[in-house]
Amino acid sequence: MSEETPTTTRKGGGWAIWLPLALFAAFVALVLIGLLRPADRNVESTLIGKPVPEFQLPPALPARPGLDSRDLANGKPHLVNIFASWCLPCRVEAPQLAALAEAGVPIEGISVRDTTEALQRFLDEHGDPFQRIGADDDGKVQLSLGSSGVPETYVIDGKGVIRYQHIGEIRPEHVPLILDKLREASR
């Protein structure tokens, strides 16, 4: 290049030119620690191993029984699914719940802050795996179960004891895990 001025090549800088790389390495190390640190982010329910708190929920749909905590202690393990028609992830997990219901798992629903019409439309569109659906209109039962969001799913054993809490939607890869927990619960 004609514009280049020939100047003497010097090794200026020395260690300083490694500084950016060193800082970057420190950054990568830092975020790796952050990413790899065992996630205590999933809040494990303190209710696991404890009996379901007592509640009686009125029917959410006229043609379907509501949910009573005593219904859960009938000797068989149950899934209790906390959901709502306005919750997008609940739609994502609908096929998995349908598959579980098809496999013969009794699934009880707690619909949180919903209306009959919206709920009916949701079930029509996304399938209806529920035996009973209780209407938790103020979210109190949801809170008493230690759930802070929808969807959440509980595995309850035949004595009405909470054995497992699944936070967030059930994805296809979670189905075996859920079945495992149900099997454990039936023992």
Next chain:
Amino acid sequence: MIAELGLAALWLAAALAALQLVSGALGLTPKGAALAGIVRPVAVVQGLLALTAFICLIYVFAVTDLSVKLVAMNSHSMKPLVFKIAGAWGNHEGSMLLWVTVMGMAGGVVALIERRLPERTMLATLAGQAFVSIGFYAFLLIASNPFERLSPTPVEGNGLNPLLQDLGLAFHPPTLYLGYVGLSVAFSFAIGALVTREVGPAFARAMRPWVLAAWIFLTAGIAAGSYWAYYELGWGGWWFWDPVENASLMPWLAATALLHSVSVLAARNALRAWTIMLGVVAFSMSMVGTFLVRSGILTSVHAFAVDPERGSFILVLLAIYIGGALTLFALRAGTVTEGERFALVSREGALVFNNVMLSAILGIVLFGTLYPLVAEAMGAKVSVGPPYFNPMGALFVVPMLVVLAVGPLLRWRNDRFGRVGGRLVIPAMLVAAGAMALLVMGGVSLLPFLGLVLAVGLAWASLLPLRERKLRRTPLAVWGMVMAHFGVAVSLFGMSSESAFSIEKLVAVNAGDTTEVGPWLVRLDGVEPVAGPNWTALEAQLKVRYKDADPVMVRPQSRSFWTPPQQTSESALLTRWNGQLYAVLGGEGEDGRWQLRLWWKPFVTLIWIGGLLIAFGGVLALIGRVKSDLRRIIARDRTADRRESQGR
């Protein structure tokens, strides 16, 4: 069918990127020189294929092809067309495809038009661009295929969330993306130059338009994002030092530094290694920002809205590209020949000062953003906010602005303060007068005080480079610089004025009550229910009156959406030339009184007007640079033609 076409185009583009990398790298060796010829055409075709894939994605979104999983998840047949189309990039896969498309197209344009650089540097640059692209293609094809089919086809899509149907939301993220990806071109140029060690003015001129364009998009994106947060959150603030905001600010700071250092390199052939490093750093900051936002590593409170896996993928790409580039830099920078020398008091000296200050600010923002991670690693939960960022930033912004007033007046190479001192008398007097006025007024805290007086002085000083010039013949680039610097002053004035003079009033009032905020009288006429397409709201009827002017109605709302159920407060803004009235409606108390939160914010709009001026200055400079580059290219081609014809 279209989806398969898109996927095929994407695979082909990825394959061509690999070919571009291999042929570019081999083309640099004596044996592979024969391959060098195909690199440019391959880069162009690669860009076009990526564009094809992106167009296919837009098409499947536009016709709502629900057999495509991404469409089913993110779109809905009832959406207005513009939101269907915007939905194509309003999700992870689509935005990544947009990223590689812009990157591929930019590489294609570089390959097509850039003829100033030595061919070897071009080969290395295009190989570098391909190397970066390949990572993102792999990310798309392996971990986030946008064209994945869904079986059985759902009857309806999932994405009719009305909250997300917002034009600002549709176009704000891609604006920032264009900025990020523009910096990837600068990155590739830096790599190319490092490989061949050919760093000089020609290199700087080739790189500059890309840096400028990226910087314009970043500036506009940040300004728009800030205004969005201001009116949408209803908290009265316009910048929250939140990680998501910092993620866009950091590339901007690096790009601003790069923009100035590349000017030194272009004009004076100095700051060679430093410019190269900034080229690497600017794109690093884009990727770091994307990583921090995507991985959710900084928002552990909200563990569910993020995806550590995808974050890890970006981290791997980050480690490879940035780690690789910085290693190359460390190995090569020492052997990049030193540029021209200059005295401390000179245009170069001022620009170096600007660069060091910007780098320091960048470091402070990065450090503050990452500190919660450091603290968490040591077992403490902390958050870092304005009490850290504001004074620490000001510590470096203030000296930088002082130099900003002087720098453009200095000559290249060597100058004396005495020569330019005379011209700065008026700005200095303005500063002094402003300081006196504010002191007499009293009650203004230190940072806004400094901001206000500096803004006044700077506004004048920024126009000085136009003196003694014939305005008609002043190059567009100089106009651009003046306008951008003036914009800095304007924006600074807005920020300081907002902080110094804002009047806030929090009251509970009955219908019929009148309250006062600054020069405004606000009367609550009543609160009425209103309904929209997917929400109901309580709307306050506020009759507001500015001094003696006629009363105007403003109507802040407290809105309830039902799918999903969510409450938002819709603030009401009333803009006057000298500020904005900002009203938020709160809840109703047991005694029937309504909560109102009112602000009078003098000159607050100048913040974003200044931002737009800065971006517009960039546009002027870009037009000027590209025009003069084109002229130079045409002139050179003519000489070449003439030589050729003479040779015959």
Next chain:
Amino acid sequence: MAIKAKHQRLVLLAIALIVLIGAGLLAAWALRNQASYFYVPSEIVADPPAPDRAVRLGGMVEQGSLRTEADGVTIAFVVQDGDARVPVRFSGIIPSLFVEGSGVVAEGRMGRNGVFIADNLLAKHDENYIPREMQEMTTAQAERVVAETR
């Protein structure tokens, strides 16, 4: 003023390094003093922060503790975590999700009389878990992140 030509690169480098390292040290010092720590009620009772220090307090709003004061815009309530209770005062627009029994993060400082003065209340914002497919970081979510990390 002109530097010895021979050493220009080194001098510039040295100046830049000094400034940047200085900035780093300053930042480290400022962060130690300005970062706002997160407390739960039992921690803040056991080891209260300095009175003017900005901190965040997170816990549950105790049932039956919420009172509105006469001015209509100031509320007082108690945040508890099962082990300890902290009285809190706040003036401002109350977030819609803020109710008794819900979780809350209060930003502010501990007053000298043992009452926490909140400048800002963050109620748990979104109870809808978001699946991976919908996780694109849109500005709407950014808003949520803003809300949750402040």
